[in-house]
Amino acid sequence: MDASDLQYSRGLLIGLLTTPASLPGESDSWDAGRLVNVARHEGVVGLLHARLAEPAMVDLVPAAVREAVARAAQPEVARSLYLESHGRRLLARLAAAQLPVLLLKGSALAYWAYGDPWQRNCGDIDLLLRSRAEVDRAAVILADMGYRPSTGALPGDLVSFELTLEYAAEGASRLEVDLHWRLSSTPMFAFRFDWDELEAGAIALPTLADGARGLMPVHAWLHACMHRLQNRANGVPDTLKWIYDLDLLGRLFASDDWDVLAGMACERGLAGASLDGAAAAAARFGAVMPDATRVRLMRAAASEPMDIDRLDQWWYVQRMSLAAYPTLGLKLDWLRQRLMPDRAHLRARYGADTGLFCALLRRLRSALRR
Numbered sequence: 176m177d178a179s180d181l182q183y184s185r186g187l188l189i190g191l192l193t194t195p196a197s198l199p200g201e202s203d204s205w206d207a208g209r210l211v212n213v214a215r216h217e218g219v220v221g222l223l224h225a226r227l228a229e230p231a232m233v234d235l236v237p238a239a240v241r242e243a244v245a246r247a248a249q250p251e252v253a254r255s256l257y258l259e260s261h262g263r264r265l266l267a268r269l270a271a272a273q274l275p276v277l278l279l280k281g282s283a284l285a286y287w288a289y290g291d292p293w294q295r296n297c298g299d300i301d302l303l304l305r306s307r308a309e310v311d312r313a314a315v316i317l318a319d320m321g322y323r324p325s326t327g328a329l330p331g332d333l334v335s336f337e338l339t340l341e342y343a344a345e346g347a348s349r350l351e352v353d354l355h356w357r358l359s360s361t362p363m364f365a366f367r368f369d370w371d372e373l374e375a376g377a378i379a380l381p382t383l384a385d386g387a388r389g390l391m392p393v394h395a396w397l398h399a400c401m402h403r404l405q406n407r408a409n410g411v412p413d414t415l416k417w418i419y420d421l422d423l424l425g426r427l428f429a430s431d432d433w434d435v436l437a438g439m440a441c442e443r444g445l446a447g448a449s450l451d452g453a454a455a456a457a458a459r460f461g462a463v464m465p466d467a468t469r470v471r472l473m474r475a476a477a478s479e480p481m482d483i484d485r486l487d488q489w490w491y492v493q494r495m496s497l498a499a500y501p502t503l504g505l506k507l508d509w510l511r512q513r514l515m516p517d518r519a520h521l522r523a524r525y526g527a528d529t530g531l532f533c534a535l536l537r538r539l540r541s542a543l544r545r
Contacts, residue, residue, distance in 0.1 A: 185213055187210060191232075192223065218414045222294045222296075248293070252293040258300060261352075262387075264320065277388050281295045282299075302353070303358060303373070305374075310338055317352065339353050359405060360405065363408070363499050367397075378391050392428060393432055400452035402417070408487070418456050425453070433465050434468070
């Protein structure tokens with residue numbers, strides 16, 4: 176698919192998800208296979224299927240296109256049911272062990288922001304726990320259910336704030352569960368919120384399970400904005416799935432949520448991140464952030480130390496990560512873990528037969544090439 180075809184199909188996809196009046200070209204020129212491929216790449220096949228099933232779209236969209244999208248959505252529905260089944264089992268076991276958890280990202284949004292859970296594509300299940308110690312307890316419980324760490328060892332508990340477990344039983348679909356002990360997995364944003372305030376504002380997700388909880392709308396918005404920038408720092412481009420989350424959250428905000436968001440973003444140094452997320456959503460789906468909120472955030476963003484346009488620079492990200500730690504002791508511990516990771520991590524990354532000195536040398540060379 177060349178660049179012009181890709182741009183055309185993406186424009187058609189966005190139009191179908193928003194305003195039919197803005198659809199490009201004549202419907203008889205639409206390529207169903209190309210549209211499905213772009214929707215799959217952008218993570219919105221289920222969402223597109225739900226949109227095309229609306230009565231107003233029947234006469235607007237050719238039957239061949241609607242049928243192709245419906246076929247492509249079938250695996251999305253099956254995957255959603257699979258994740259839901261595992262999610263309920265996980266939550267029940269953790270609740271029995273008196274380990275409180277909050278569902279994050281699509282794992283939560285699917286059950287309150289979207290019309291049906293299968294409309295929100297999810298690759299894994301994200302759970303936030305109170306601390307690293309509780310993550311370790313949860314990992315032991317999940318091990319009895321067939322989940323195993325996806326990597327040999329973490330580089331350190333201050334380098335990343337999540338443990339990824341993998342369910343890969345014979346004959347079953349592969350599934351990852353990310354256990355977080357901070358809201359963000361990158362040090363740049365890891366200390367902006369603590370467990371107590373997130374739990375205090377949590378909302379119930381009864382359509383998933385009794386006792387299931389996720390982030391309140393404003394926290395979910397800010398988390399989505401932080402997640403976008405974390406992806407940018409890791410070289411991962413935006414997808415419509417993540418941008419649509421922001422648009423949908425903004426449209427679901429209550430009348431005073433924008434004021435709460437502005438106050439929280441300005442206080443936590445997330446004004447720039449919020450503006451960047453709002454701009455991305457507005458460019459694709461139309462503006463939802465009120466002008467007064469935008470002006471307030473712009474004023475605060477001007478004095479924030481982080482330049483989000485530099486997050487594609489590895490050394491800048493490391494600098495921002497170091498600055499984010501609230502105490503000198505944590506800064507020194509982070510530096511130690513970055514420079515001298517755990518031996519088990521070095522063996523897992525560079526090979527069990529690689530000596531410590533050689534592994535550290537390879538790590539240093541990799542950093543210098545950045």
